[in-house]
Amino acid sequence: MSAADSFSGLTVETARRALAARMQRSSIETPELDARLLVGAVLDLDLTGLVTQASRCLTATEAIQLDAFAQRRIGGEPVSRILGVKEFWGLPLQLSADTLVPRPDTETVVEAALEFVRSDGATTQPLRIADIGTGTGAILLALLHELPNAWGVGIDISFDALLTARTNAARLELAQRAAFVLSDYLAALTGSFDLIVSNPPYIRSADIAGLAPDVRDHDPHRALDGGADGLDAYRTIARQANARLAPGGTLVLEVGQHQSADVEALLVAAGLRLPGPPRADLGGIPRAVAARKPPL
Numbered sequence: 001m002s003a004a005d006s007f008s009g010l011t012v013e014t015a016r017r018a019l020a021a022r023m024q025r026s027s028i029e030t031p032e033l034d035a036r037l038l039v040g041a042v043l044d045l046d047l048t049g050l051v052t053q054a055s056r057c058l059t060a061t062e063a064i065q066l067d068a069f070a071q072r073r074i075g076g077e078p079v080s081r082i083l084g085v086k087e088f089w090g091l092p093l094q095l096s097a098d099t100l101v102p103r104p105d106t107e108t109v110v111e112a113a114l115e116f117v118r119s120d121g122a123t124t125q126p127l128r129i130a131d132i133g134t135g136t137g138a139i140l141l142a143l144l145h146e147l148p149n150a151w152g153v154g155i156d157i158s159f160d161a162l163l164t165a166r167t168n169a170a171r172l173e174l175a176q177r178a179a180f181v182l183s184d185y186l187a188a189l190t191g192s193f194d195l196i197v198s199n200p201p202y203i204r205s206a207d208i209a210g211l212a213p214d215v216r217d218h219d220p221h222r223a224l225d226g227g228a229d230g231l232d233a234y235r236t237i238a239r240q241a242n243a244r245l246a247p248g249g250t251l252v253l254e255v256g257q258h259q260s261a262d263v264e265a266l267l268v269a270a271g272l273r274l275p276g277p278p279r280a281d282l283g284g285i286p287r288a289v290a291a292r293k294p295p296l
Contacts, residue, residue: 007063013054015039015063019070026074034079038069041083076213089142093168098160100223102138105281106199106254110142112279112288113197113252117147120248122194124149130244131155132185132198132237135223137165137178139197144174155183158220185236192246199254200233202226230256234263238270241291248295250275252288260286267291 007015020035028034040050042065043058058066072082080086080101086093088102089110095101117123127150131140134154144152154165162180169178181188186196203224208216215224226232234253241251251272255263260278268274273294278286 007058007066008060009057010063011055011057012039012043012045012050015058015066016050019066022070023073028073034073037079037083038073039066042066042069077218078214081214081218086136088136088138089145091138091141091145091168091172093136093138093141094164094171095136096160096164098158098220098223099135099164100199100219102136105283105285105287106138107142108279108281108287109139109197109199109252109254110146112290113139113143113195113250114146115279116250116252116275116290116292117195123147125194126151127194128152128192128246129195129197130186130189130193132196133157133200133223133233134165134180135161135199137168137180139199140165140178141169141172141174143195143197144177145172151177152179153189154178154180155186155189156180157182157184157222185233186240186244189244191244192249193244194246194249196241196245196249196251197253198233198237200226200237202230202233202254202256202259204228204230226256230259231262231266234259234266238266238272241267242271242293245272245293247293249293251291251293253290254287255289257285260289263289264291 016035016039020031023031042062069082084095086101089107129143129150129152131154134140134156137154140152140154144150156162159182166180169175201224203226205225205228264274272291275290275292279288281287
């Protein structure tokens with residue numbers, strides 16, 4: 001009996017339970033959740049649909065597709081990669097091979113940026129935003145979603161990533177306020193920006209081999225590799241940001257564990273001011289470092 005045969009003819013609920021058990025035996029951390037998401041994707045059912053159709057049987061085609069998904073997940077591929085989509089800030093974002101999977105930690109950057117905008121009383125102002133290394137467009141699109149009068153540009157060195165971000169902007173009906181530019185950091189941009197944000201590569205090169213398989217084997221390495229000490233991207237951003245920030249403008253950067261002090265030092269050396277301590281993520285790790293350009 002093939003693995004697909006083990007799902008063929010099972011009910012929706014029985015197949016979900018069988019898949020969860022298979023993943024649990026393979027030490028998948030969240031077998032129940034992953035099974036629900038994968039079964040739902042194969043059958044095009046949301047949680048309500050999985051409940052209301054729990055007793056219907058899978059077709060042979062559905063069983064084969066579910067087994068293919070199961071093998072990929074057990075092989076270490078994240079569910080979001082299998083499904084090709086990940087939610088960030090409540091927004092569904094399409095993924096591609098050249099984009100990171102947006103993670104909840106990165107929402108800390110959005111929270112910090114919005115806090116500065118609100119404290120400045122600028123939520124209804126026509127802000128100009130730049131997102132360095134935009135990937136899926138996650139940070140930029142979240143900010144545009146929250147700031148209806150803002151306009152932004154997403155920057156990336158990957159043309160495929162920019163295509164993905166542009167697709168996400170169109171699907172979220174934000175394309176009219178978003179542009180996407182192929183650039184090495186801020187090198188190709190002119191003019192000034194009220195807000196610059198980034199989740200740059202910050203993993204030390206020597207540490208990449210030890211990352212969790214779902215990251216190491218499936219996220220693009222150039223979006224992870226921050227150089228020997230993990231700070232290469234921050235050095236470049238620190239050199240460029242002061243020239244591209246408008247007077248009084250804000251820079252918000254995601255940082256890795258134990259990096260906030262070093263990144264702050266680079267920003268201060270570049271002539272920026274620190275408005276306060278880094279913002280911590282839900283795990284208590286300082287995650288979003290902010291700096292501001294002095295006003296005129």
